[in-house]
Amino acid sequence: MRVGVLGAGQLARMIALAGVPLGLEFVFLDPSADACANRLGEPLVGDYRDPALLAQLAERADVVTYEFENVPANVAEFLVSHTQVHPCPKALAVAQDRLFEKTFFHDIGIPTPDYAAIDSLENLEQAMTTIGYPAILKSRTQGYDGKGQSVLKSPDDLKPAWELLQGVPSVVEAFVPFKREVSIIAVRSVSGETVFYPLSENLHRGGILRVSECRANDPLQQQAEDYVSRLLEALGYVGVLALELFDVNGKLLANEFAPRVHNSGHWTIEGAETSQFENHLRAILDLPLGSTAPVGHAAMVNFIGGLPATEDVLAIPHAHLHLYDKAPRKGRKVAHATIRAENAEQLSESVKKLAELADQVDDS
Numbered sequence: 503m504r505v506g507v508l509g510a511g512q513l514a515r516m517i518a519l520a521g522v523p524l525g526l527e528f529v530f531l532d533p534s535a536d537a538c539a540n541r542l543g544e545p546l547v548g549d550y551r552d553p554a555l556l557a558q559l560a561e562r563a564d565v566v567t568y569e570f571e572n573v574p575a576n577v578a579e580f581l582v583s584h585t586q587v588h589p590c591p592k593a594l595a596v597a598q599d600r601l602f603e604k605t606f607f608h609d610i611g612i613p614t615p616d617y618a619a620i621d622s623l624e625n626l627e628q629a630m631t632t633i634g635y636p637a638i639l640k641s642r643t644q645g646y647d648g649k650g651q652s653v654l655k656s657p658d659d660l661k662p663a664w665e666l667l668q669g670v671p672s673v674v675e676a677f678v679p680f681k682r683e684v685s686i687i688a689v690r691s692v693s694g695e696t697v698f699y700p701l702s703e704n705l706h707r708g709g710i711l712r713v714s715e716c717r718a719n720d721p722l723q724q725q726a727e728d729y730v731s732r733l734l735e736a737l738g739y740v741g742v743l744a745l746e747l748f749d750v751n752g753k754l755l756a757n758e759f760a761p762r763v764h765n766s767g768h769w770t771i772e773g774a775e776t777s778q779f780e781n782h783l784r785a786i787l788d789l790p791l792g793s794t795a796p797v798g799h800a801a802m803v804n805f806i807g808g809l810p811a812t813e814d815v816l817a818i819p820h821a822h823l824h825l826y827d828k829a830p831r832k833g834r835k836v837a838h839a840t841i842r843a844e845n846a847e848q849l850s851e852s853v854k855k856l857a858e859l860a861d862q863v864d865d866s
């Protein structure tokens with residue numbers, strides 16, 4: 503079996519690392535010849551929209567998946583008409599546009615922060631009379647890791663924020679006083695078998711994920727499973743999906759979802775019986791899904807902008823280093839470490855040590 507992946511970054515690389523033991527082969531399509539997954543399979547180098555390359559990908563692969571959600575709709579449609587593609591193009595279309603995404607959440611009964619669609623400065627001024635301060639203005643498309651966003655604290659912020667976004671179609675949403683940010687990673691196979699990982703509790707700084715900790719037996723697990731199940735059903739989804747949520751005093755509000763394997767699920771590589779990457783492959787190949795049970799207490803720390811010394815990470819008991827083989831660059835995710843522990847105290851001590859190493863190399 504050969505799996506085609508659109509994109510050959512670290513997520514594609516970790517998908518391939520999970521697939522090799524299952525006897526799978528990989529073919530990647532990415533604009534960069536140096537992309538970090540390329541050495542784990544056959545690289546096709548060029549533009550994602552190049553019909554000749556897409557035709558080659560479809561011909562070479564038994565099933566195609568992707569590692570990023572900004573796959574243009576016509577690219578997804580082309581692939582669907584030539585081969586099996588999971589997840590479906592509809593999931594991409596909804597996840598690519600924050601307004602569609604929020605409307606979709608509402609239609610299926612998943613609560614979100616209050617929001618309004620924005621097309622002009624007048625529109626924004628009007629919307630703020632009901633949304634109230636503080637709020638956050640986000641471009642509808644192309645935003646990730648906090649990019650294309652501005653916090654609005656008073657009416658004086660509206661004009662500069664709108665100008666910063668260069669007047670692109672946007673949404674404004676209430677800035678919610680969350681107690682914590684969590685995500686749930688769910689997996690659904692071609693036959694409809696569905697499994698959920700325990701909640702990840704996520705710490706962001708500057709809009710970028712820094713630390714995720716597995717929260718086994720979290721009181722909000724059931725609520726999160728209910729919401730993500732609705733999403734899987736409504737989309738007819740196949741593969742791994744991550745739903746990011748705000749915990750506002752025990753009530754979950756959806757922020758966004760990613761139709762792919764997700765950074766907040768990296769702890770599953772050593773911290774769960776089956777990793778999110780292996781389960782994604784099992785799901786799209788219609789194999790039985792693996793247990794999502796955590797193996798002790800587990801967490802993940804991202805390295806952004808720079809690499810730690812390997813020996814410093816490995817000196818921490820139960821730490822595993824995952825290098826992405828990417829050149830360090832400001833604000834770029836270049837590695838992560840997963841960590842396991844026998845109890846919560848030991849875990850928080852190890853996370854603290856790893857976070858210190860991450861801060862030493864972080865230039866963002």
Ligand code: AMP
Nearest residue numbers: 615638646647648675676677678706709
């Ligand atoms: P996003 O790109 O939508 O994931 O936003 C990046 C980060 O900004 C989130 O992980 C939150 O830490 C913060 N954020 C986004 N939207 C809100 C909101 N409505 N209220 C409070 N914080 C938010």
